[in-house]
Amino acid sequence: MEPKLNLEKIEFFNLFNALNITNDVLLDLAFESGLIVRKRTIYPTDLLFALCLESAQGTVSYNDLAARLESDTGSSVSKVSVWKKINAQCLIFLKKVFELVARKKFLKVKHEPESLLFNRIIVQDSTIIRLPQRLFDDFSGVSNGHSTVCNARIQAAYEIVNEQFLSFSIDSYSKTDYQAGAELDLEKGDLTLRDRGYLTADEIQRHLDLGADCIYRYKYKLVLLDPKSEEPIDLLALLKKTNRIDLVIKLNNKSKTKVRLVALPVSEEIANHRRMKAKKENKSMPNAEYLELLGWGIYLTTIAKEIVNGDRIFTLYKLRWRIEIIFKSWKSNMAFDRIHNVSKIQLWVILWSRFIMIIICIQIIYTPCRLVVKAVLNKDLSLIKVTHYLIRHPQKIAGILKELQNDPCKPGPIIAIMARYCCYEKRKKRTSYQQDLSAIYS
Secondary structure: OOOOOOHHHHHHHHHHHHOOOOHHHHHHHHHHHOOOOOOOOOOHHHHHHHHHHHHHHOOOOHHHHHHHHHHHHOOOOOHHHHHHHOOHHHHHHHHHHHHHHHOOOOOOOOOOOOOEOOOEEEEEEEEEEEEOHHHHHHHOEEEOOOOEEEEEEEEEEEEOOOOEEEEEEEEEOOOOHHHHHOOOOOOOOEEEEEOHHHOOHHHHHHHHHHOOEEEEEOOOOOOEEOOOOOOEOOHHHHHHHHOOEEEEEEEOOOOOOEEEEEEEEOOHHHHHHHHHHHHHHOOOOOOHHHHHHOOEEEEEEOOOOOOOOHHHHHHHHHOOHHHHHHHHHHHHHOOOOOOOOOOHHHHHHHHHHHHHHHHHHHHHHHHHHHHHHHHHHOOOEOHHHHHHHHHHOOOHHHHHHHHHHHOOOOOOHHHHHHHHHHEOOOOOOOOOHHHHHHHHEO
């Protein structure tokens, strides 16, 4: 039986059609993944629609999915029938849909006329989500004599130049950031921006070997060597003497990797905020040397001084904050912090359904809308506000795409309304992401 289409679902699949992903393509993916062998009561596109919309709203129970399917199709669906469909084949189907959607670019990002410093700028980070304790053996977490907490670590890599996601992964809490960092595919001309958790000397050497560049925040107690004598450098003493540093040092690995050390003093306000945060997050009082070093922004980079000066290293690294904003948009608007007592397979299905909605909201809707709103209205769209708007008004998504198709250089009525509610407030002290983005051009 062909699926019944209500208005909301028509708009949802108009989105896929706009991306040249037809109903027949989705049906072929369902057969390839083994989700269906022959047409049954629960049609695969109905299930995809229900999973994407329900997962973006919060917890997803079999009962909720069954009710959504019955409302959409007009056919009675039991939660047992849904339970039978939420299986490994369903997960394969969702991953195939995700890969297809993630490759789509609704509008090509148009760069400013200046030449790019790097082919790709990749920001990578992880975020932790709390899981039910029944999944502790699969994902681990924190366990002591008083309590047991199960967590998963979600890794994401986002490419800033083309504004496109490169990868997602759902890993055990015990898998560290530096392990995940070594798995990222790098290309010649790339620049990666990562936090200290990804910093290893061998990973910096991997960038150099592949013709890529990186910028890391300095990790306390990382051994830095004098490039000539190869004796350890007293970083704090050097900073007290010169206040600013921009020199080549060596790392204490087998290759004795050469890397550029850049240090700039930060304002007293920022330094005090860092110290207060360090005291709050550490179980014991941080030592005096560590607290004093927080008065500087200290970076390790492979970028030569002749290409980018020290001040611009700081500006470039600020772009790493983009991945933090992306995570915040997930947790604030897509209920990533709300996972009820699900099985492992149900968890994976929920998360991959959410990843599909993330690609739709951020990569397919936000990016082209950001460009046209900036060009015509001279306003900067907020990623968090746009995600919030789209999750609350999913029926607007297909209409926005239709407006972009009709005239990608002019905001239509829906985009203009979205811009009214989803732009940054005027700031006096801090720059917006769009303003910082100019740092990627020479």
